Amino acid sequence: MTNPILAVSNLCVHLQREGRRLPIVDNVNFALMPGEVLGLVGEAGSGKSVLARALVRAISSPLEIAHGSVVFEGRDIMTLSPRGLTSVRGNRIGFIGANPMGSLDPRLPIGDQIVEKLRSVKPKIGRAEAREKVLDLLARVHIPSPNARFHEAPFQFSGGMMQRVMIVDALVSDPSLVIADNITQPLDVTVAAQIIRLIDDLRQSINTTFLFISSSLPVVAQIAERVLVMQRGRIVEQGRTAELVANPQQSYTRTLLSRIPSIWKDVTSPVAVEGEAVLKVDNVTRTYFVRRRGTFNSYNEVKAVRDVSLTIKSGENFGIVGESGCGKSTLTRLLAWLEQPDNGRIAFLGKDLSLLTRRSLIEMRKSFQLLLQDPYGSLPAGMPVQRMIEEGLLIHGIDRAQAAPLAREAMAEVGLDGDLAGRLPVGLSAGQRQRINIARALVLKPRLMILDETLSALDQVEQTELLDLFNRLQATHGFSYVFISHDLALVRRMCHRVAVMYLGRVVELADNATLFERPHHPYTRALLSAMPTLEDNRFSRAQYLLDGEPPSPINLPEGCSFRSRCPRAQKDCEKVDPSLFALDDGNYAACLHTYGALTQKETADVE
Amino acid sequence: MTEIVQQSVATPANSKGGSTPTGRMLQLAASRMDFRIGFLGFSLLVVVAIFLPLISSIDPIKMSYGAKLLPPFPAEGWRWPYLLGTDQLGRDVLMRCLVGLRYSLLIGVTTVILMFVVGCGLGLYAGFRGGWVDAVIMRLTDAQLSIPMIILAIAILGVSRPTVPAIILVLGLSGWPLYARVTRSVVLGERNRGYVLGERVLGASDLRIMLLFVAPVVLPPIAFVAVLDIARMMIFESILGFLGLGVQPPTPTFGNVIADARKYLLNAWWIATMPGIFMLVSLTCLNLVGSALERARNAVLRGEA
Numbered sequence: 001m002t003n004p005i006l007a008v009s010n011l012c013v014h015l016q017r018e019g020r021r022l023p024i025v026d027n028v029n030f031a032l033m034p035g036e037v038l039g040l041v042g043e044a045g046s047g048k049s050v051l052a053r054a055l056v057r058a059i060s061s062p063l064e065i066a067h068g069s070v071v072f073e074g075r076d077i078m079t080l081s082p083r084g085l086t087s088v089r090g091n092r093i094g095f096i097g098a099n100p101m102g103s104l105d106p107r108l109p110i111g112d113q114i115v116e117k118l119r120s121v122k123p124k125i126g127r128a129e130a131r132e133k134v135l136d137l138l139a140r141v142h143i144p145s146p147n148a149r150f151h152e153a154p155f156q157f158s159g160g161m162m163q164r165v166m167i168v169d170a171l172v173s174d175p176s177l178v179i180a181d182n183i184t185q186p187l188d189v190t191v192a193a194q195i196i197r198l199i200d201d202l203r204q205s206i207n208t209t210f211l212f213i214s215s216s217l218p219v220v221a222q223i224a225e226r227v228l229v230m231q232r233g234r235i236v237e238q239g240r241t242a243e244l245v246a247n248p249q250q251s252y253t254r255t256l257l258s259r260i261p262s263i264w265k266d267v268t269s270p271v272a273v274e275g276e277a278v279l280k281v282d283n284v285t286r287t288y289f290v291r292r293r294g295t296f297n298s299y300n301e302v303k304a305v306r307d308v309s310l311t312i313k314s315g316e317n318f319g320i321v322g323e324s325g326c327g328k329s330t331l332t333r334l335l336a337w338l339e340q341p342d343n344g345r346i347a348f349l350g351k352d353l354s355l356l357t358r359r360s361l362i363e364m365r366k367s368f369q370l371l372l373q374d375p376y377g378s379l380p381a382g383m384p385v386q387r388m389i390e391e392g393l394l395i396h397g398i399d400r401a402q403a404a405p406l407a408r409e410a411m412a413e414v415g416l417d418g419d420l421a422g423r424l425p426v427g428l429s430a431g432q433r434q435r436i437n438i439a440r441a442l443v444l445k446p447r448l449m450i451l452d453e454t455l456s457a458l459d460q461v462e463q464t465e466l467l468d469l470f471n472r473l474q475a476t477h478g479f480s481y482v483f484i485s486h487d488l489a490l491v492r493r494m495c496h497r498v499a500v501m502y503l504g505r506v507v508e509l510a511d512n513a514t515l516f517e518r519p520h521h522p523y524t525r526a527l528l529s530a531m532p533t534l535e536d537n538r539f540s541r542a543q544y545l546l547d548g549e550p551p552s553p554i555n556l557p558e559g560c561s562f563r564s565r566c567p568r569a570q571k572d573c574e575k576v577d578p579s580l581f582a583l584d585d586g587n588y589a590a591c592l593h594t595y596g597a598l599t600q601k602e603t604a605d606v607e
Numbered sequence: 608m609t610e611i612v613q614q615s616v617a618t619p620a621n622s623k624g625g626s627t628p629t630g631r632m633l634q635l636a637a638s639r640m641d642f643r644i645g646f647l648g649f650s651l652l653v654v655v656a657i658f659l660p661l662i663s664s665i666d667p668i669k670m671s672y673g674a675k676l677l678p679p680f681p682a683e684g685w686r687w688p689y690l691l692g693t694d695q696l697g698r699d700v701l702m703r704c705l706v707g708l709r710y711s712l713l714i715g716v717t718t719v720i721l722m723f724v725v726g727c728g729l730g731l732y733a734g735f736r737g738g739w740v741d742a743v744i745m746r747l748t749d750a751q752l753s754i755p756m757i758i759l760a761i762a763i764l765g766v767s768r769p770t771v772p773a774i775i776l777v778l779g780l781s782g783w784p785l786y787a788r789v790t791r792s793v794v795l796g797e798r799n800r801g802y803v804l805g806e807r808v809l810g811a812s813d814l815r816i817m818l819l820f821v822a823p824v825v826l827p828p829i830a831f832v833a834v835l836d837i838a839r840m841m842i843f844e845s846i847l848g849f850l851g852l853g854v855q856p857p858t859p860t861f862g863n864v865i866a867d868a869r870k871y872l873l874n875a876w877w878i879a880t881m882p883g884i885f886m887l888v889s890l891t892c893l894n895l896v897g898s899a900l901e902r903a904r905n906a907v908l909r910g911e912a
Contacts, residue, residue, distance in 0.1 A: 336808055365810035378801030380820050382629070392809040440809065 004031035005209050006055070006177055011068030013047070013054050013233075016061070024063065025051045026233035032177065037203060037210040039224030039241065041217045041256070043459060047233040048213050052181050055211075056089045073176065091121035094170030094208075098182040100162035103169075104154045110165050111135075111150030118172045137168040140205075141198055144548075158549055159324075160191035164198070171206065181213045188323035188486065190546050193530035196222050197541065217256060218532035221245060229253050245534055257534070259460040261489040265535045269512035272496040275314030277350075278448050278480050279335065279368070284308050284344035286330050290554075300554045304330040305341070306504040307579065312448065312480050319483045319495030321527070325550060327504035332452045332484050336370040337361075349447070366396060369441035373453035375433035379425045386411070386421035389439045396444070403443075410439040414469060431462035438469070442477075450482045455490065467494060488531050492516055500524050503550055503561045509580060510587035520589035522568050543567075560592070568593045629827040636903035645895025652889050656708040667706045668857040671697035679877045694864075694878045695871055703859035704885045710860045711886070714774055715841035719833050721779040726786025727826055733787065734794025735817050745791070748784035756781035756843065757850075764852040774853060778840055786829065793825045831904055835897035838890045845886065861886050 013025035024047045032038050042048050053059055055070055057077055070077040077088060089095075097103060104113050115130045125133075131150075138146035141164040154162060163183060170178050180199070184192035200223055203210060214220045220227055221241050229237040229244070229252065237250040248254045285307055289299040305327045312318045322328050333339045334346060337353050346353050348368060356364060372378040379388060386407050393403040411418065414435040425433060434454060441449060451470075455463045467490075473479055483495055491498055491512075498515045500508040500523065508521040519525050522544070529537060529544035546565045551557055559577055563569040572592055580588040636642045660667070665688045675697035677689050691701040733744035760777045767773050797803065798821065806816045847853040848862015856863050861882045868879035 338804065338807055362810045365808070370804075370808045372801045372804060374801050376801075378805050380802045380824075382823055391806070391811075395806075395809050395811045395815065437805070440805070444809070 002034060005034045005073060006032040006211075007069075007071045008055070009069050009071075011051070011054060011070060012066040013050050013059060013063055014066045015063055021066075023066075024233050025054055028068070028233075028235055030228055030235060030238065032209055032211060034176070034209055035203075035207055036226065037212055037224045039220035039227040040211060040213045040230060041220050041227060042215065042230030043256075044215055046230045048215070048230055049181055051230070052095075052179050052211070052213055055179065056093055056095070057085060058089070086121070090117065091173045092175050092177065094173065094175035094178040096163070096166050096170045096178065096180045096183050098185045100159060100166045100183075100186070101154060103166055106154050109151045109153060110157070111138075114165075114169050114172055117169060121173050134168065134172060137172055138165075140202070141165075141167050143168075158191075160187055160194065160549060163187060163191075163195055167195075167198070167202075171202070171208070174206075175208060177209045177211065179211045179213070182215065184214065184219055189488070189530040189532075190323060190526055191549065192219075193532075193541060193545055194547070196532075197545070199223060216532060217245070218260060218534050221534055222532055229256065259464075260534060261493055262535065263489060263492055263516065263528075263531065263533055264538055267492065267516075269492070269516065270317065270494065270496050271513075272511045273313065273315050275316060275480075277311045278314050278316075278348070279312040279482075280345075280347045280350075281308060281310050281335070282345045282347070284331075284334060284341040284346060286327075286334060286339065286341050302553050303504050303556065304553065305334065307344070308501075308504075308506050309344075309580070310499055310506065310509065312482060314447070314480055315474065315478055316497065317474075317481045317483060317495045319485065319491040319498035320501060321485060321488060321491055321498060322501035323486065323527075323550070325503075325553065326501040327553075328484050328501050329452070330504075331501070332370070332450060335450050335482065336368065337365070338370075362396070366392075366444040367446050368448040368450065369444060369446040370450045370452060371434070371437050371441060371454040373456060375430040375437070375457055378437060379433055381425065384422050384424055385416070385428075385436055388425070388436060389443060392440055392444045406443050407439070410442045413442065413473070414439045415465075429462075430457050431465065434458065434462075434466060435469070438466075438473075442473070445477070446479070448480045448482065450484065452484045453486070456485070456487060463490070470494070488516075488527065500527065503553055503556065505561065505590065506580060506588075507562065507591070508587075508589045510583075510589070514585065514587050518595070520583060520587070520594035521591045522566050522595070523562055525595070526565075560590075562591075629823075632827070632831070632900065632903045632907050635906060636899045639899045639903070641895045642899035642903075645892040645899065649889060649892035649896060652708065652885075652892065653712060656705050656712060660702060660705055660709070663702065665699050665702045667698060667702040667859055669698065673697065676871070676875045678875075679881065691881050692875075692877045694868065695875065698859075700878060700881050703864055704861075704882050707859050707861040707864055707882055708885055708889060710771070710854055710858070711841045711844050711889075714771060714778070714844045715837045718775050718778040718782065718840045719837045721775060722782040722786050722836070723830065723833050725779070726783035727790045727829060729783070730787035730790025731794055731817055731822060731825065734791035735798050735813065735821060737798075741791070744787065748787050751780065751784045754781070757846075760847055760850075760852050764847070769847075769852055769855060771854060774844065774847060777847075778843055782836070782840070786833075789829060790825060793829075794821060797821050797824060828904055831897070831900040834900055835894060838893040838897065841886070841890060841893075 008031070009029050011025055011028045012023060015022040015024050028051060040048055040051070050059070050063060054065055055077070057065065059065055065078065068078065072088060073092065075084070077085070080088065104110055111131070111134055114134045115127065118130045118133065119125055119127070135146050135150060138150065143149055143161060143164055157165060184195055187195060199210065212220060212224050224241050227238065227241045227244050228235050229250070231252050237244065237248065237253045244253065245257065248257055284305060286305040288302040288304055290302055292298045292300050308331060310318070320328050320331065334341050337346070340354060348364060351364070353361065353364070386404070389407040389410055390400065390403040393406060394400065408418065408421065411421065416432065416435050416439060420428070420432070425436065455466055458466065470481060474481065483491060485491055495512055497509065497511050499506045500515070500521065502523050508515065508519060508524045510519065515524060516528065517538070519528065525539050525544045526546045529539035529541050531537065544567070548565055551561070551564055557564055559574040560566070560569070561577065563573040566573065570593060576592060578590045578592050580590045582588055583594070671693070674689060674693050675695055677693040679692035679700070680690050688699045688702070691704070694700060694703070729744050733741040759781055763777050764773060802820060803816055806820055844853060845860065845862040845865070848860040849866045851863070851866070853862045854860050864882045865879045871878055
C-alpha cells in the first residue's frame with residue numbers, strides 16, 4: 001500500500017474567547033491517498049472551513065491550533081518554518097474557495113495575477129514560460145479564447161468562468177493536493193455541474209489529490225470516492241461514498257441523509273388545484289436601459305423580462321425557477337408591484353394594478369405581500385419585534401392600541417415566543433427572523449404571498465419547519481404562494497405548477513409531475529440533469545447537461561434565445577422565436593422541438 | 608464557521624443590556640475615562656460660561672485705567688475681580704474669556720446643528736429619491752464646495768454687518784455640503800436594503816421610510832462625528848474674529864481679543880494666552896468626547912462590544 005500524501009492526526013483547533021476555549025476542530029484524524037478525491041461534508045458551522053485552513057496552518061486569532069500534526073509529503077506542516085510553509089502553501093497545496101469574484105485583485109488582468117502567483121512560489125520559472133503554462137491551463141478548463149481572456153479583469157468574467165480561473169490559479173503550480181472549499185456554493189446548478197464535471201475530467205489527466213468540501217452530501221457524492229462526515233468539529237463517520245450513502249452507521253449521518261429531499265423516488269407531486277385567478281400576468285415585458293460604456297447618450301437595452309404571461313390561482317403554490325440572470329428577480333419586483341412593466345398588464349383579483357389610484361393601490365398592497373430572501377437585512381435593526389409586526393397595520397391607518405393585539409396574534413400564529421415582543425432583532429436566528437417577516441405580512445391578511453428565495457438562507461431543519469408553517473397558513477387562510485427559487489427540490493416538494501425561466505422568458509410552464517418527470521423543454525431537462533442528487537438522476541448529464549453559459553441579455557440571438565446552447569437546435573430555431581405552445585395536457589413549452597407531446601395540429605402550424 | 612465566531616461574539620454584546628446600536632455606542636463611550644473627563648470638563652466650562660457673567664457684577668467691557676495690565680492670579684495673590692489679570696485698557700481678562708467662550712460655543716453649536724439639519728436633510732432626500740433631485744442637490748454641493756470659506760466670509764461679512772446670525776450663516780453655508788455628501792453616500796447604500804423594500808411592500812410612503820427607517824440608521828454615526836465638528840467651527844469662529852470678520856469689538860471674542868493682544872505679547876503675555884488656554888481646554892474636552900464617541904462607534908460596528 002502506498003503512503004498517504006496527507007496524514008492528519010489528533011488535530012484540534014480552539015476558539016479563544018473571553019477566557020473560554022471552544023473546540024472548533026476536535027481531534028480530527030484522517031489520511032488522503034495520492035490521486036483520490038476525498039469529500040468532507042457537514043452543516044454550516046461544523047468546522048469544515050477551519051479544518052481546511054488548519055491543514056496549511058492558515059489560522060489566526062481568535063482561533064488557534066491546540067495540538068495535532070498534519071504530515072504532508074513526509075513533512076509536518078505544524079512544525080515547518082515560515083519559509084517551509086511558503087514552499088507548501090499555494091505551491092504543493094492549492095486552494096479554491098467559495099468566493100471566486102473576491103479572490104483576485106479587481107483591477108488587474110487575471111492572467112498577470114496568476115503568472116505572478118506562480119512566479120512567487122516557483123521563482124525559477126521564467127515569465128514567458130509561466131505565461132505559456134497559464135494559457136495552457138485556461139484552455140484546459142474550457143475558458144473560450146484564453147488568449148484574449150488572459151488580459152481581462154475579474155469583473156469581466158461570470159461567476160462560473162471566474163471559478164474556472166480560480167481552478168487554474170490553484171493548479172498552476174502543479175500541486176499534489178488541492179483543497180476545494182465549497183466551490184460550487186455560489187454557482188447556479190448547471191454551472192456547478194459543469195465545474196464538477198471539469199474537476200472530474202482534470203483529475204484524470206493531472207494526477208492531483210482533491211479534498212472536496214461542501215455542506216451538501218449530494219454535491220460531494222458526485223465526485224468523491226470517500227467521504228468524511230463532520231459534526232461539531234468531529235469526524236463522526238467516514239467511508240466509501242456509495243457504502244456510506246447506502247448504509248450509514250451513525251445516527252448523524254442518517255439524519256443528514258433523511259433531510260435530503262427526494263426528487264423522483266417515492267414522491268407524490270402536489271396536484272394543481274382549481275380556484276379563481278388571484279394574480280393574472282399578461283404579456284409583461286420589462287427592459288432596462290444601461291448607459292453604454294464610454295458614451296454619453298447611447299444605451300444598451302437589457303431585456304430582463306420578455307413577454308411573460310401566467311395566472312396564479314387561489315390556494316395554489318406556483319413555482320418560478322431559473323438560474324441567475326434569467327429575470328426571476330425582475331419578475332418578482334413586477335409581481336410585487338415595486339416596479340411597473342413597460343408593456344403588458346398585471347391584474348390582481350381582476351383589477352389592473354396600473355389603473356388603480358394611489359389610494360386604492362396602497363389598499364390593494366395589503367393583499368399581496370413579498371417575503372424577502374435575506375433574513376438579516378430585511379428587518380430594521382433598531383425596532384422591537386412587536387412594533388415591526390404592527391408596522392403594516394400602522395401604515396394602513398390602524399392605531400397602536402388596535403394593532404398590538406393583532407400583532408400578538410400573528411406572532412403566536414407563526415410560532416414566535418411572546419417574550420420576543422419587546423426584543424430587538426439582534427441575536428435572533430435566521431428562522432426567527434423569517435417568522436417575523438411572515439408575521440409582518442400576515443397581519444395585513446393578504447391573499448398572495450410572494451416568496452423570493454425566502455428559505456434559501458435557512459438550514460434544512462428550519463426550512464422544513466417553515467414549509468410546514470406555510471402549509472398550515474395556507475390551510476387556515478387560503479393563501480396562494482409564489483415560490484421564486486433556484487432550489488428545484490423545494491419546488492418539487494411544494495409547488496403545484498412551475499414556470500421555468502430562461503433569459504427573461506418562460507420556457508416551460510407545467511404541473512409538478514410533468515415538469516419533473518417528463519419535461520418538454522430541453523432547458524428544463526438540463527436543469528434537472530444538473531441537480532445534485534443521491535438517487536439516480538432521470539436525466540443523465542452526459543445526455544442533457546448544457547455547455548457554456550447563457551448569452552448576454554443585451555445581444556440576444558435571433559430566433560430562439562436558447563438555441564446557442566440547445567442540444568436539439570435545428571435550422572428553424574434560428575428564425576422562429578417560439579412563444580409558449582399549449583400542449584395537450586394543459587401544459588406549455590416554448591420550443592419548436594419539444595420532447596414528445598407537441599400536438600399534431602400545432603406542429604403543423606409551426607411549419 | 609464564520610457564523611459560529613460571529614454568534615459567539617455577538618451574544619455577550621446583546622446580553623450587555625445595550626439595546627440599539629446607538630444605545631450601545633453611548634453606553635460604551637460613557638464607560639471610557641477620556642469621555643468622562645472630556646464631558647465633565649466641557650459641561651463645567653459651559654455652565655461657567657453661561658452663568659458666571661450673569662451673576663457676576665464685573666462688566667467685561669468696562670475699562671479702568673487705574674487697573675490696566677495687571678498680571679494674573681499667582682503673581683500678586685488672590686484678587687477678585689481681575690483674577691486672571693487685566694488687559695491694556697484695564698478690562699477683566701477672565702470675564703472677557705468667558706464671554707468669548709460664550710460666543711464661541713453659541714456659534715459653534717448652532718452652526719453644527721444648522722449644518723446637520725440642512726445638510727443631512729438634503730443628503731437624505733437626494734440619496735433616497737435619486738434621479739434629477741439627487742443631481743441638482745449634488746451640483747449645489749459642488750458649487751458650494753468650490754467657494755473657499757474665507758472668501759465667502761469676506762464677501763458676506765465684509766458687505767453686511769458681522770452679526771452672530773451672519774457668522775453662523777457663513778460657517779453653515781460652507782459646511783453643509785460635507786454633511787449632505789456623507790449622508791447621501793450612506794443612504795445610497797441603505798436605500799436598496801431589504802428593510803426599505805420590506806416597508807415598500809407593506810405600502811409605506813417614501814417620507815415614512817426615510818424618516819422612520821433610514822434616518823435612524825444613517826444619522827447617529829454622523830451626529831457623533833458632528834460633535835468633533837463643533838470644535839472645528841469654534842476654531843473657525845476665532846479665525847474670523849482674528850481677521851476682524853467676527854463679532855465686533857467691544858464685544859470680546861477669542862479671535863478679536865487675541866488679535867488685539869498681539870502687541871502686548873512681550874510685556875503682558877496673559878492677555879492673549881488666557882483666551883488661548885480657554886480655547887485649548889474647551890476644544891480638548893470636546894475632542895475627547897467626540898473621539899471617544901467615534902471609537903465606541905467603531906468598536907460596536909466591528910462587533911467588539
